[in-house]
Amino acid sequence: MEVLRITTSGSVDDGKSTLIGRLLYDTNSIPQDKLEALHAASKRKGLDFTDLSLLTDGLVAEREQGITIDVAHIYFSTPTRKYIIADTPGHVEYTRNMVTGASNAQVSLILIDARKGIVEQTYRHFFIANLLRIPHLVVCINKMDLVDYDQNRFNEIVTDFQQLLDNAAFKEQVVRFIPISSIYGENLATRSEKINWYKGEALLEYLEQITFDHGDSNHPARFPVQHVIRPKTDAYHDFRGFAGKVASGHFNVGDEVISLPSMQTSRIKTIQQFETQLATANARESVVITLENEIDTSRGNMLAKPGQEPAALKEISAHICWMDQTKLVPGKTYLLQHGINRVKAKVQGIQHVIEVTTNRTIEDKKELGLNDIGKITLKTAHPIFADAYHVNPANGAFILVDEHSNATVAVGFVE
């Protein structure tokens, strides 16, 4: 069974929590006791309907303020698929959470209030979905009930959105527009009769048939070594296995591999998953690889195929999203974590800052603070073996860690 990961974003009050609550309700994913608690909570708030949005607003502070302030994960499944929704807040100050939620998603779901059309937040959400190269974008035009299910209004918004798409860097994104009313469940689980001019699938129907291969199968083979297994027991006296999760591409038994950074080569002797011997390890599979001969490989190193190995980078140019209260300090050394490998990295300079709502670069702004996105250059103490993010996303991202606070302060995308 496949897992489809979705990130949702929307502005305050555009009905995102209601939409998610509705998807759970329509797939029978809410147990009776939770539903009763919702009825009671809605009544206490003086509402005459069951407020499904209360289902996802988890923390006390959020319930008090009526807003979502962190990434919440929500699960439901249909007979064919398991869905994971990363529900992220729509406030300007929470760009950081939006990027976090988007980082693992195959689908980005953007909500637009049909009365308001495209607002500042829509630009921000779209920019992030595009920057992170999320393969699928679903734009739900919500609250159609409040515009009398008007087809012209829907078309106007689609036309406006087309301008964003025309200016986007990642053009291969598959985009779909769906007119919905989350509060009445129109076009969510089943097709709406009220919106009969729309001939496409309802949201859930559309999600059910989305195909994806995690974008990994055409990418070069990358295997970051997480852990070296050396049991030293009688039965496995000479066993030396490299445990890890294939980042991209695939490896077969018998393949020639090169270990980075030692540049030594060998052949794959076995690939195993617990007691099962495999012929192939595919992207995202956690396996143990043994090699024909002993070569210099340890945690943080990477196995690739000779001739297809990533370049050794010491000077890195990257887009980053800053995620910490303390601003980026040019000239400061941070810890750069690329996958599982950590190296020291010094910020050489800030190229420019991007105004995400207009997609404009501001050349003379040389400051990156919380929720800012910009382009920087870094110099690392040791080479990292990364691909450009636009070529191979699974091996093209990194985080920056502040060595004093230990906080994760930024995520970066290698140019």
Place this chain on the structure above:
Amino acid sequence: MSNQINWEFPQALEDEAIYILRETAAQFERPAILFSGGKDSITIVRLAQKAFYPGKIPFPLLHIDTGHNFPETIEFRDQLVASLGVDLVVRNVQDSINQGKVQEETGKYASRNALQTVTLLDAIEEMKYDACIGGARRDEEKARAKERIFSVRDEFGQWNAKMQRPELFDMLNGKIHIGEGVRVFPISNWTELDVWNYIRREKLDIPSIYFSHEREIIERDGMYWPYSPFLNTTEEEVPFKQKVRFRTVGDMTCTAAVISEADKLEDIISEILEAKISERGARMDDKRSEAAMEKRKQAGYF
């Protein structure tokens, strides 16, 4: 739609969990598995076995024994530890009570559930564990839905929802200061159904109380409670015999039974899908207030 049962376990979840366990072994000096004897911690032990095979599980199991456990759970625990050859560390809530660090609750809802937090934090300090691996899942409860995979705790074990580190892609940052600790949740993205399907696929043994059996129970607040010397009962609460099973393994004082004839895994899974009550809905500890779990997490609970 979801009335059709999907028996297939999503393999991506196992790959993710194994990756997390390997990161835990690599990034920390003294990690341990928090073991309760429930199905989620049994799943964690299995994942650890698979992650490091043919090597041994590189973590000891830490069990916080409230003294109010089902005897079947303890028996199961000891068998599992013996068969895997892992180290087991047990610390008792009774000792914390004897030392005057916590006080036994009184009244008919008295439970040791909140008390175990103190015993846990003491054990972590004593054993110098810098990472504790738990079987919590985000689908269990609203506060847990916002939990990170590597959840940093301060010196007092406290969770600060607003100071959480962002987790990007699959990159895990386990760097901490001396005195801090991390709670690791490898099956964050699993649902209850995923866990049952995994237990079924892997043919794992689980404590017998998950299956239908005859037991003395009392009825309270519309739920069925296992009758035991630990439960404070009123005169009206007369125990009677009934075929029941348990959906979670907690203390005998805070885990409600469901009336059930299900004695096979398949029947249990079918029951869950039709269930009228959520998994933690059968836990008294969560019912105390709408924010019960969040408050306990802030205090250092799992």
